[in-house]
Amino acid sequence: MAEFLELETQDGVRMPWNVLPGTKQEASNCVVPISAIYTPIKPFPNLPVLSYAPLRCRTCCSVLNPFSIVDFAAKIWICPFCFQRNHFPPQYESISEEHLPSELFPQYTTIEYEYPGENPSSSSSSSPVFMFVVDTCIIEEEMAFLRSALSQAIDLLPDNSLVGLITFGTLVYVHELGFGQLPKTYVFKGSKDVSKEQLLEHMSFFLKKPKLPAGVIAGSRDGLSCESISRFLLPASDCGFALNSVLEELQKDPWQVPTDQRATRCTSTALSVAACLLGACVPGSGARIMAFVGGPSTEGPGAIV
Numbered sequence: 671m672a673e674f675l676e677l678e679t680q681d682g683v684r685m686p687w688n689v690l691p692g693t694k695q696e697a698s699n700c701v702v703p704i705s706a707i708y709t710p711i712k713p714f715p716n717l718p719v720l721s722y723a724p725l726r727c728r729t730c731c732s733v734l735n736p737f738s739i740v741d742f743a744a745k746i747w748i749c750p751f752c753f754q755r756n757h758f759p760p761q762y763e764s765i766s767e768e769h770l771p772s773e774l775f776p777q778y779t780t781i782e783y784e785y786p787g788e789n790p791s792s793s794s795s796s797s798p799v800f801m802f803v804v805d806t807c808i809i810e811e812e813m814a815f816l817r818s819a820l821s822q823a824i825d826l827l828p829d830n831s832l833v834g835l836i837t838f839g840t841l842v843y844v845h846e847l848g849f850g851q852l853p854k855t856y857v858f859k860g861s862k863d864v865s866k867e868q869l870l871e872h873m874s875f876f877l878k879k880p881k882l883p884a885g886v887i888a889g890s891r892d893g894l895s896c897e898s899i900s901r902f903l904l905p906a907s908d909c910g911f912a913l914n915s916v917l918e919e920l921q922k923d924p925w926q927v928p929t930d931q932r933a934t935r936c937t938s939t940a941l942s943v944a945a946c947l948l949g950a951c952v953p954g955s956g957a958r959i960m961a962f963v964g965g966p967s968t969e970g971p972g973a974i975v
Contacts, residue, residue: 681780682712718772718781725762725773729754736776742766798831799903799957801944806839806923807933808964816962817917823960824914829907834947835916838940839923839933840969844873844947845916847909848901853916858943860936860969866946870894873902875950899951937963938972 691697727749739748846854
């Protein structure tokens with residue numbers, strides 16, 4: 671038990687199982703689902719910082735790590751997630767069992783990369799990102815207070831911060847703020863989980879540019895147009911009118927609920943859509959999902975009652 675506690679302290683990760691199931695049958699027999707709690711801002715006094723870009727798998731984009739299988743003779747490493755064989759670039763030519771790069775040290779299961787010559791202040795990704803996720807399964811009085819509080823919060827945001835809005839109840843609504851003349855919303859079924867690839871496809875990210883190859887993280891650097899991204903994430907100074915217009919017209923979830931049942935609230939699906947949208951539009955950037963929830967999740971993969 672002490673070994674697992676030491677690993678949790680070392681990496682800031684906690685999992686319900688210390689061994690992952692090897693087959694679908696074993697996975698289905700797990701009473702507690704496979705999951706992980708990760709603490710991204712956990713302080714590490716001896717955290718190594720590497721001054722070069724991470725080496726990624728060409729199929730799944732995972733990073734070279736101590737669990738990768740390395741063939742030093744052929745200069746090949748095998749991804750532990752998808753088992754793809756990857757060739758080392760020229761800068762790794764001198765690696766051997768005695769001369770390992772830092773990312774292959776067994777004790778360096780958590781490391782940090784710092785790109786040389788990159789000036790974060792000159793990058794648009796340095797702008798803070800706020801995604802508001804609003805529950806509409808609440809009474810009218812609470813809705814009025816929520817509208818007022820959200821308007822005040824938006825007025826206090828820095829002008830250069832990027833803002834997005836998602837509302838949910840029985841369904842998930844992603845609001846397009848970049849077209850203020852006419853309110854436009856993308857609707858997703860609350861009982862069905864949505865992947866990042868499906869999100870990009872359904873929200874017309876590939877109308878003007880071809881679809882990205884498998885394994886790409888997305889973002890403007892990887893091919894998504896800035897025009898597509900700015901439909902859903904706009905600077906606070908530019909989207910104030912559109913955002914306040916949506917909030918003023920925000921109503922209680924219209925779906926009827928029997929008197930002996932709870933409201934149909936798909937909190938997990940809404941948060942998943944928010945995370946996928948941020949991962950597609952601003953990968954690698956600091957962002958905050960601000961969820962305003964009025965009760966327990968009753969619909970979708972994360973339902974608790």
